[in-house]
Amino acid sequence: MAAASPKAIVSPSVLASNFADLGNEIRRMMHCGAEWVHMDVMDGHFVPNITMGAPVLASVHKTVDNVFMDCHMMVADPKRWVKPVAEAGGKSYTFHIEALSDPENAHEIVDLIHSTGMRAAVAISPDTPSSAISDRLGNSVDMLLVMTVVPGAGGQKFMQRCVPKVAELRARFPQKDIQVDGGVGPGTVGCCARAGSNVIVAGTALFGAEKPADVIADFKQQIDSSKERWGTDRALEGLEDAGK
Template sequence: MDCHMMVAQPEKWVDDIADAGGAMYCFHLEATDNPIALIDKIHKRSMKAGVAISPDTPSTAITDEVANAADMLLVMTVYPGRGGQKFLDRCVPKVAELRARFPEKDIEVDGGVGPKTIGACADAGSNVIVAGTAIFGAENPSQVIQDLKVAVNTAQAKLST
């Protein structure tokens, strides 16, 4: 279970999420003053740690130290808080920049991702996708999931050559 914690003081929720069976605890970089200590706390509870950045936060805010300690990096392509928002194209270069800096790291995108936007995300280097409205609002959710998987796998194959 990947838990994306869009909360203030994310360190307060680590134990509750671990106790509930969380496998990944993803917090927003903007919500903590000490991301390394939070990543350590998450790891001590046997969870993977993800670090998210909001649309207005530059990818350079994720330092090498933070990225190397984290298990996954998440670029929000909408403003955190509610589903169904329009995909923000201006966030895609952050994915490419993070992929160039951290070629072995899982890089996730979340927000407005669907059949029309998956190509840009995958081609930029995202290998983990969150697609809520695109799947749950589709007439054929299974087909949408399959199309998203194909786009990511095709882009990953190109990037690895």
Template sequence: MTNEIIIAPSILAANFARLGEEIAAIDAAGADWIHCDVMDGHFVPNISFGADVIKAIRPSTSKTFDVHLMITPVDCYLEAFAKAGADIITVHAEAGPHLDRSLQAIRALGKKAGVSLCPATPEAAIEYVLDRVDLILVMTVNPGFGGQSFLGSQLEKIRRIRAMIGDRPIRLEVDGGVTRDNAAVVAAAGADTLVAGSAVFRGNGSADYANNIAAIRVAAESGRVPKLQYGSASPVRTSESELVR
């Protein structure tokens, strides 16, 4: 795996009263992508925002808009999000009966296509669409709310999906409870794109956000290189039980 680490702050944790300013702040702070969690109160038990908000904030940054649609039905809204400024559109494998068709529709709109899996959904659900996707998103919390604790049980799924990807040019993204404390093991499992909400939007403005993003990035990069302790030939591993904080 040679993909560089990408940090994609989730604006779900931003101050919505000054959302444009918050996006400009994380842009200046070193965010690689802007992660937009769209919730409908139906597929997940919460409502966030829709295509009109994405269109309104699109001028705030030139960074990639990574739009995660936690909605169902989804196909009828793809064009609206594409026109609003999404660069990557990710749909859930669980959100509709024809995942292959949804992914084809996203690409037909000229956008990169992603597929997401809830914690209880096995990786077998995406086995036959790997050649349709540019990104696979593993949910490490149950979708619907920010600020939840990381589910260490998903690390093995991340490892298996990394093996499934092989040499395909597919990014492996993780969303849910990602912090500087678990970024290393998440990257070690095979993820190259980390979504973080609460862990980024701590503090007051761009300087604090920059420190938070940098800490997550450094931790993730460290996880990609085996660490040796006291000259031992055995890499030091972090217990999965230490991940929930």
């Protein structure tokens, strides 16, 4: 029996939410059909901005029932924060390969993440090739994240030149979750889905939508209808129109 295709998942980025009402904002997205919420943790070193840390994650974990926090760690020392994030209720921990002094030692942080019970994921920034994720690393993590904007700030324009990396990773890792993050919305989600992404991060496109439930449903439909293209030469059809 063939293995099931990875599930369509939408992970709203809380950077686009009203932080003064964060708990209710997250509940609203979950009620609209989002399986995860994307928590961007920035330390002011790996990227210039500072956002939230473990105390905010812990508050969300305590106040929002059954929340799956998809923690995107844009930090200079990803190993340092694994246990604090796990203790704060994080469910998935994404580290950037660019933050490692020696990418060959990435398996050490993956093992540490898994030892806490969290899912492990590795991210690549726009100028990092997908080949930076070795077969060994890709097979050891639970998810691969392709950034389609420069890490560190919301509201940037989608970089369509990053999408072929999604297709390359999907060809090598057909059963893995592959996430795309950065400038994704109704006009750009299609090419991400066709290339092979099954986990979509979106901020303004969801928190700013009049009917976010409809947007989430559309994202999932586009992923599910694209699965037959994955791993074929049709995966990048229409890419030239993305982001325009």
